Amino acid sequence: xxxxxxxxADVFMYITSVSLSYAxxxxxVLSIIAAxxxxxxxxxxxxxxxxxxxxxxxxxxxETWRNSNKKMAYLFTFWAILSIAIFIYLKYFYGAxxxxxxxxxIYATVIIISSFIFSYKRSKA
Numbered sequence: 233x234x235x236x237x238x239x240x241a242d243v244f245m246y247i248t249s250v251s252l253s254y255a256x257x258x259x260x261v262l263s264i265i266a267a268x269x270x271x272x273x274x275x276x277x278x279x280x281x282x283x284x285x286x287x288x289x290x291x292x293x294x295e296t297w298r299n300s301n302k303k304m305a306y307l308f309t310f311w312a313i314l315s316i317a318i319f320i321y322l323k324y325f326y327g328a329x330x331x332x333x334x335x336x337x338i339y340a341t342v343i344i345i346s347s348f349i350f351s352y353k354r355s356k357a
Contacts, residue, residue, distance in 0.1 A: 246330035253322035255336040257341070260315030263308045270305035274298060300351060307350050311343050 277298050 245333040247250050247330055249329050252331050252333075252335065253319045253326075256315045256319040256322065256339070259336065260312050260319060263312035263315055265275060267305050267308035267312055270301050270308060273301045274305055277301075289297070303350050304347065307346060311346075315339075328330045334351050
């Protein structure tokens with residue numbers, strides 16, 4: 233790791249591990265919010281729910297849509313747990329160090345890609 237204090241442009245940007253931990257906390261909180269959203273949709277479309285007709289409406293394949301939302305709820309629960317675990321590790325167990333600023337952006341990109349993969353509805357052959 234090279235720090236450039238001479239005023240020249242350095243290719244990599246660094247941030248302290250404590251500050252980076254808060255980026256993972258934010259990602260974790262956003263993942264919790266997304267998971268709760270999908271859990272509320274799944275619970276609202278269950279068989280005995282009074283909101284089922286309002287949410288589902290005239291959908292052709294409501295059960296596949298519900299299963300897709302259930303998968304998304306599980307996926308975002310996984311990312312929330314992992315993000316908060318990384319926050320705790322970086323905040324309390326990792327020593328003071330400089331880490332690349334690109335780490336949370338790459339992590340968020342992986343979350344977005346995984347959500348697109350899991351939300352893709354496969355048609356029955």
